[in-house]
Amino acid sequence: MRWTSWALFATGVVSGASAVSLTRVTENFGPNPRNVGFYIYVPDNLAANPPILVNPHWCHGTAQLAYTGSQYATMASKYGFIAIYPDSPNTADKCWDVSSNDTLTHGAGGDSLGIVSMVRWTLNKYNGDPKRVFITGTSSGAMMTSTLIGAYPDVFAAGSAFAGVPFGCYAGNGYGVWSDACATGKITRTPAEWAAVVKAAYPGYNGWRPKMQIFHGTVDEVLNYTNFKEEVKEWNAVFGYSQTPTISTLNTPVNNWTKYVYGGNDWFEAYSAGGVTHDIRIQEALVLSWFDLACTTGDCFRWGKGGA
Ligand SMILES: *[C@@H]1O[C@H](CO)[C@@H](O)[C@H](O)[C@H]1NC(C)=O
Ligand SMILES: *[C@@H]1O[C@H](CO)[C@@H](O)[C@H](O)[C@H]1NC(C)=O
Ligand SMILES: *[C@@H]1O[C@H](CO)[C@@H](O)[C@H](O)[C@H]1NC(C)=O
Secondary structure, X not given: OOOOHHHHHHOOOOOOOOOOOOEEOXXXXXXXXXXXXXXXXXXXXXXXXXXXXXXXXXOOOOHHHHHHOXXXXXXXXXXXXXXXXXXXXXXXXXXOOOOOOOOOOOOXXXXXXXXXXXHHHHHHHOOOOOOOEEEEEXXXXXXXXXXXXXXXXXXXXXXXXXXXXXXXXXXXXXXXXXXXXXXXXXXXXXXXXXXXXXXXXXXXXXXXXXXXXXXXXXOOOOOOOHHHHHHHHHHHHHHXXXXXXXXXXXXXXXXXXXXXXXXXXXOEXXXXXXXXXXXXOOOHHHHHXXXXXXXXXXXOOXXXXXXX
16 A cells, blocks of 8 residues: 555556666765665767766666656657666665665765765766756655755756655654654644755755755645645745745646746746545656756756756
8 A cells, every 4th residue: 555656657668769778887886885776777879968867766666667667768868868777775665765864964875875976976977967967756766856855955956756755754763764754744844944954954055956846646645745735845945935836827737737836936846736646647748848858959957057
């Protein structure tokens, strides 16, 4: 019951007509205290300074299932970006460590540091664009997305989280600790409290904050919809935005989903998926557009170029 979404994604499309495939990186790629598995998809027609898309899997998922379960590898082939598929070291349930002090703190350790090391290694090896590093995931992958956006705002340009929870909501004493309180929507904080949780992840950091996009089903039975409202509070407070949306659009991008835009500069948007459970459908085209990953020349979205 707890993790039903894997079945949906496991039956997804097989990506790419290309000869390249998912490859495991076994060499030392930098600090990786939890031994997170590193899988990478590097298309043949790599862009000159390729952007990077990180796609952490869901609980009971794997890097391979994430790779075959979406269109992102096909899109990487088309637009020349690199896709990284980390693989959770947690053999018990393959959920990510989004609870430990280490993972929730910049540079401290945990699963998050291993993933950041993958990004840094890839930027270096393929002359990647450090201003165009993105992350998206569903469920536990969404939680890891929020974890990295919160703890490593200097590494990521933007995030997109489907059916996740606020940064720090799973905080607990240990690695990969499950939080029933957070999952069932019992953890609520004021916007200022949430902003303080995010800021404590990287004390003293005053640089740019990554753009953030979230999606959540109103009848999510695994990670209660309260988490959507808490995420809205959290990211608005981090960006210093009003909690009142500046634009609300019905039936976008799916019938009965509502899009809320906050602030004045397209830095945070939230989609409330009416009548949708935890098995929310990812929206690859919308995510690609949010990251501007179809842009291959000229004035592509670059982190730090504008906004907050
Ligand atoms: C994590 O941080 C909390 C709060 O600072 C502290 O109480 C706890 O002992 C820490 N846990 C570990 C394992 O370091
Ligand atoms: C989410 O939590 C609220 C408040 O406890 C509850 O009323 C609602 O039924 C929960 N949603 C689901 C889908 O379980
Ligand atoms: C549309 O969303 C509302 C909640 O926003 C929900 O009550 C209703 O059941 C949904 N309709 C469908 C057809 O899913």
